[in-house]
Amino acid sequence: NNGTKFYAVDKFHARIIQYALTSAYDVTTLTYEKEVSISAEGQSPVAMTFNNDGTKMFVIENGGSTAEASPQITAGNINEYTLSSAYDVTSRTYSQRLSVATQDANMLDLKFNKVARGAVNPGELLFVVGDDGNDINEYLLTTAYDLSTASFVDAHSVAAEESDPRSLE
Numbered sequence: 001n002n003g004t005k006f007y008a009v010d011k012f013h014a015r016i017i018q019y020a021l022t023s024a025y026d027v028t029t030l031t032y033e034k035e036v037s038i039s040a041e042g043q044s045p046v047a048m049t050f051n052n053d054g055t056k057m058f059v060i061e062n063g064g065s066t067a068e069a070s071p072q073i074t075a076g077n078i079n080e081y082t083l084s085s086a087y088d089v090t091s092r093t094y095s096q097r098l099s100v101a102t103q104d105a106n107m108l109d110l111k112f113n114k115v116a117r118g119a120v121n122p123g124e125l126l127f128v129v130g131d132d133g134n135d136i137n138e139y140l141l142t143t144a145y146d147l148s149t150a151s152f153v154d155a156h157s158v159a160a161e162e163s164d165p166r167s168l169e
Contacts, residue, residue: 001054002024003021003024003025004020004021005018005020005021005087006019006020006021006027006030007019009047009048010035010045011045013039014039014043014044015036015038015045016038016045016048016057016059016089018033018034018035018088018089018090019032020033034089034090035089036089038059038092040094041061041079042061042077042079044061044062044063044075045059045060045079046062046107046108047059047060047109047110048060049111049112050087051144052112052114052145054086054087055082055083056081056095057080057083057089057092058078058079058110058145059078059081060077060078060109060110061075061076061077061078061079061097062075062106063075075101075105075106076099076100076101076102076104076105077097077098078097078107078110078147079094080094080095080096080098080147081093081094082095096147097147098139098147098148100137100152102152103128103130103133103137103152103155104128104130104131104132104137105132106130106131106132107128107130107131108129108130108131108165108167109168110126110127110129111126111127112126112127113125120140121144122144123141123144123145124142125138125139126138126139126150129167130155131164131165133155133157133159134157134159134162134164134165135155135156135157135158135165136156136165136168137155138153138154138155138156
C-alpha cells in the first residue's frame with residue numbers, strides 16, 4: 001500500500017508474481033522478487049487484491065482444475081489466502097473460497113470498500129465485475145475481509161454503457 005510492490009496475475013501458469021519498485025509507483029524501477037503457484041486452488045486466476053493491511057489476499061478463479069484430485073474446483077470462485085508476512089505472496093496459506101457462480105462465473109476484477117459507508121465499515125463491501133452479465137455485483141460481509149460472512153446484495157448492469165467491462169476502481 002506504499003507503492004513499493006507490484007503484483008501480476010499469470011492466468012496461463014496459475015501464479016502470482018511479486019515485484020519490487022525502488023521508487024514508489026515508478027514502474028521503470030521494477031525488479032522481479034518472487035512468485036507463487038496457486039494452481040492447487042484452480043487453473044485460471046484473473047485478478048487479485050489485498051485487505052487493508054496486506055495480511056489477506058483474494059484471487060478471482062475462473063477456471064477449474066483439470067486434476068482428478070481436485071474435482072471440487074470450479075469456475076466462479078473467489079479464493080481467500082492468509083499471508084503470514086504482509087504483502088508477501090509466498091507466505092500465503094489457502095483459507096477458503098466464496099462461490100459467486102450464481103451471479104457470474106466469469107468475473108474479471110474485485111475491490112473492497114476502503115472507507116466506511118453509513119453503518120458499513122471498510123472491508124465489509126465487496127464489488128465484483130462480472131463479464132457474463134456485464135454488471136457489478138455487490139456482496140455484504142458481516143466481518144470485514146472474511147469471505148465466509150459474505151452474502152449477495154445486488155447487481156448493477158453496466159451493459160448500456162459497456163458491453164465488455166474489465167476492471168473497477
